[in-house]
Amino acid sequence: MESKNFFVHESAYIDDNVKIGKGTKIWHFSHILSNTRIGENCIIGQNCMIGPDVKVGNRCKIQNNVSIYKGVTLEDEVFCGPSCVFTNVLTPRAFIERKAEFLPTLVKKGATIGANATVVCGHTIGRYALIGAGAVVTSDVPDYALYLGVPAKHSGWVCKCGVVLTRKTSSDGELHLTCSYCRSRYMLKGKEFTVIEEKI
């Protein structure tokens, strides 16, 4: 399917009542199920499955082999690394229907999910958070937090640009963090992470 607004590779399937924003590209063997909304300028890689009833924001990048099930919502500019896994049932059994028990997952604006990471359902991943490759998320993730490992633990903070914040200076109990890549500045007081100035 090709239109002047968006591109769908001929090997992809788009079900009924799907909305695709302008500039979005959907690549080989992907399947978008009914009542799904995909925003503008997204890239959906090869062998992805999205829906039914899923909302994907604008400018998201969904790499190869990602399934986004009902109950999962992606805000704008979310990056899903290759083969990362979402879930929507906490205690599945093949012989018990649990469609009424889906637990929602919300991935907020600008967050990144690393390759092969798993997001156990019922949690929110904060704005610009970064989930490392192979992590298993079993809790909510704060904005700008770096979560690594199995189960994923709070392992640091990341800049809006994605770079891990390692440059720190402290004064009066406040930790000042400066991004080595884009020079954005943040402040940490206890567990409170504040944006001072973003350059990106």
Ligand SMILES: CC(C)(COP(=O)(O)OP(=O)(O)OC[C@H]1O[C@@H](n2cnc3c(N)ncnc32)[C@H](O)[C@@H]1OP(=O)(O)O)[C@@H](O)C(=O)NCCC(=O)NCCS
């Ligand atoms: C999390 C990440 C951003 C860290 O990068 P980094 O700052 O360069 O980190 P380093 O390689 O210096 O590692 C720092 C420490 O974290 C550990 N670490 C790094 N990535 C990890 C991960 N995904 N899970 C668990 N531990 C990890 C390292 O082993 C190291 O531990 P140590 O201090 O005990 O030696 C990166 O490793 C990552 O997972 N990026 C995601 C890549 C991805 O999935 N891309 C998808 C698109 S292709």
Ligand SMILES: [Zn+2]
């Ligand atoms: Zn930065």
